[in-house]
Amino acid sequence: MTGRSPVVLLIAILIAITVSSCDTQEQQNDFATEASLPPKGFTSTNSVGDIISEDENDWRTSPIYFGKVRISPLYPNPESVDFVTLPINILQFDAAQSGFTLRANDGTLNNLILLDRMTDITGPGGYIMRFSPAVLGRSGLVRIFVFDSVNEIVSYGDLMISGK
Numbered sequence: 001m002t003g004r005s006p007v008v009l010l011i012a013i014l015i016a017i018t019v020s021s022c023d024t025q026e027q028q029n030d031f032a033t034e035a036s037l038p039p040k041g042f043t044s045t046n047s048v049g050d051i052i053s054e055d056e057n058d059w060r061t062s063p064i065y066f067g068k069v070r071i072s073p074l075y076p077n078p079e080s081v082d083f084v085t086l087p088i089n090i091l092q093f094d095a096a097q098s099g100f101t102l103r104a105n106d107g108t109l110n111n112l113i114l115l116d117r118m119t120d121i122t123g124p125g126g127y128i129m130r131f132s133p134a135v136l137g138r139s140g141l142v143r144i145f146v147f148d149s150v151n152e153i154v155s156y157g158d159l160m161i162s163g164k
Contacts, residue, residue: 031063045076086130088127099120105143113136144157
């Protein structure tokens with residue numbers, strides 16, 4: 001019986017890991033479904049990133065990146081300058097090996113357009129992504145997405161673009 005004990009223990013550990021992985025993937029799928037909903041509300045920030053009012057659904061971290069990456073709200077929001085900034089903190093080595101892309105729905109064809117790409121992640125630390133809301137060519141509430149290199153959603157939030 002002692003000869004089988006390590007095998008049984010190993011099988012139990014593998015089953016636990018598999019079940020845990022399934023739960024995380026299911027949570028990730030739910031997160032992606034929530035991200036695909038129309039924009040609703042936004043976290044209001046000033047020109048230096050201070051939060052004025054918070055939308056609790058904005059800029060949450062997806063289950064597969066939870067504890068590895070933290071995304072702060074876009075600023076300024078509503079936009080009031082030529083560029084908006086998205087701060088990203090990488091908390092673990094290898095958390096973003098191939099970088100991140102920032103995308104938004106183009107508003108007409110349900111396509112995601114590239115706003116910024118961050119590929120020079122060298123390890124834990126603070127990074128920023130920036131883009132001009134003018135590339136979206138519209139005003140109103142727009143959902144912004146952060147994806148990893150295999151198109152898993154990392155985070156999302158909404159930007160209010162004024163009708164200048």
